[in-house]
Amino acid sequence: MNNRIFNFSAGPAVLPESALKEAQKDLLNYKNCGMSVMEMSHRSKEFSEIITSTENKLRKILNIPDNYYVLFLQGGASLQFSMIPMNLYHDNKPVDVINTGSWTKKAIKELKRIGPFNMVASSEDKNFSYIPSIENLNLNPEASYVYITSNNTIAGTQYQEFPKTGKVPLVADMSSDILSRDLNTGDFGLIYAGAQKNIGPSGVTLVIIREDLIESASEYLPTMLQYKTHAEARSLYNTPPVFSIYMMKLVFEWIENNGGIKGIEALNNEKAGILYDAIDKSDFYYCPVEKDSRSKMNVVFRVVSNNEEFESKFVAEAAKAGLSGLKGHRSVGGLRASIYNAMPLAGIEALVQFMKEFERRNA
Numbered sequence: 015m016n017n018r019i020f021n022f023s024a025g026p027a028v029l030p031e032s033a034l035k036e037a038q039k040d041l042l043n044y045k046n047c048g049m050s051v052m053e054m055s056h057r058s059k060e061f062s063e064i065i066t067s068t069e070n071k072l073r074k075i076l077n078i079p080d081n082y083y084v085l086f087l088q089g090g091a092s093l094q095f096s097m098i099p100m101n102l103y104h105d106n107k108p109v110d111v112i113n114t115g116s117w118t119k120k121a122i123k124e125l126k127r128i129g130p131f132n133m134v135a136s137s138e139d140k141n142f143s144y145i146p147s148i149e150n151l152n153l154n155p156e157a158s159y160v161y162i163t164s165n166n167t168i169a170g171t172q173y174q175e176f177p178k179t180g181k182v183p184l185v186a187d188m189s190s191d192i193l194s195r196d197l198n199t200g201d202f203g204l205i206y207a208g209a210q211k212n213i214g215p216s217g218v219t220l221v222i223i224r225e226d227l228i229e230s231a232s233e234y235l236p237t238m239l240q241y242k243t244h245a246e247a248r249s250l251y252n253t254p255p256v257f258s259i260y261m262m263k264l265v266f267e268w269i270e271n272n273g274g275i276k277g278i279e280a281l282n283n284e285k286a287g288i289l290y291d292a293i294d295k296s297d298f299y300y301c302p303v304e305k306d307s308r309s310k311m312n313v314v315f316r317v318v319s320n321n322e323e324f325e326s327k328f329v330a331e332a333a334k335a336g337l338s339g340l341k342g343h344r345s346v347g348g349l350r351a352s353i354y355n356a357m358p359l360a361g362i363e364a365l366v367q368f369m370k371e372f373e374r375r376n377a
């Protein structure tokens with residue numbers, strides 16, 4: 015692995031080595047253009063091919079219906095917290111929100127500036143350690159949309175199934191689990207994700223939005239904040255993050271070469287299974303997340319008695335052993351292994367091995 019370590023960072027996160035190597039090969043001279051992708055016009059034939067191919071690959075991988083736009087935007091997932099209500103909220107139609115953690119709370123903070131909402135469910139009562147039941151939600155059939163965070167990067171929870179919202183568009187922040195498993199795009203009005211967790215470098219935000227939803231925004235919104243602007247210009251209204259989009263294309267190629275979304279999903283199930291199994295079988299570690307809500311992307315765990323000294327020691331010694339980024343989010347403490355798509359199985363095996371040794375030395 016030529017000095018590369020296993021990187022368990024929550025984001026920006028590990029990328030497939032094949033994608034990095036391909037980028038390295040192309041860096042100085044992309045396809046005999048005599049320049050890198052970073053240096054070429056976003057209106058050039060070469061870049062036009064890159065962005066079209068990136069979109070087409072994603073459409074194929076996720077089987078995205080024709081009545082959805084795929085947009086490559088900037089401002090991170092965080093700008094979507096504002097853009098979504100700006101474009102999708104309608105007067106006197108409060109938004110229904112399911113609150114599953116820090117990222118939902120940040121989205122609510124921005125939503126509040128635009129319009130009212132109803133919290134139809136929340137797991138804040140138990141420190142966001144579970145996903146509320148999606149049965150018997152008191153959803154408003156007149157809501158502007160229903161808002162969820164599909165994978166909670168910090169709390170380590172993930173929806174196993176999504177609420178059925180009928181005619182009301184379901185909007186999901188999938189920043190930390192997009193392309194980790196198969197899903198039916200048609201069940202959603204809008205899906206979005208900052209790229210830096212599972213699909214590329216930071217700087218580009220993916221938005222998949224149903225056609226009719228781009229029409230509803232006020233024409234008085236700033237041009238750059240209207241989905242319609244970017245949909246009509248095919249993400250080329252202004253200069254897009256060219257290199258990030260190109261990297262995304264290479265990541266999509268890696269997915270294609272690894273059995274597509276089904277292959278990736280199977281690998282993720284295997285990886286998460288091995289790690290949770292090791293935690294559950296040990297008397298030294300435990301997982302604070304309810305079993306049926308556990309994330310396959312961000313595995314949150316602690317040492318029993320929540321001994322913070324042991325946890326700091328764990329993080330430091332793991333880093334020395336080539337396993338980096340295992341500290342839990344500063345807001346919750348503990349340990350967290352982010353095992354996104356590009357984390358190889360060998361990384362999970364190395365982590366489990368290290369956990370056993372650490373337990374033996376410290377239990």
Ligand SMILES: *Cc1c(COP(=O)(O)O)cnc(C)c1O
Nearest residue numbers: 090091092117167187189190208
């Ligand atoms: C990381 C993350 C964000 C924030 O992404 P930025 O691109 O930094 O704005 C939002 N939501 C979730 C679920 C995340 O994991």
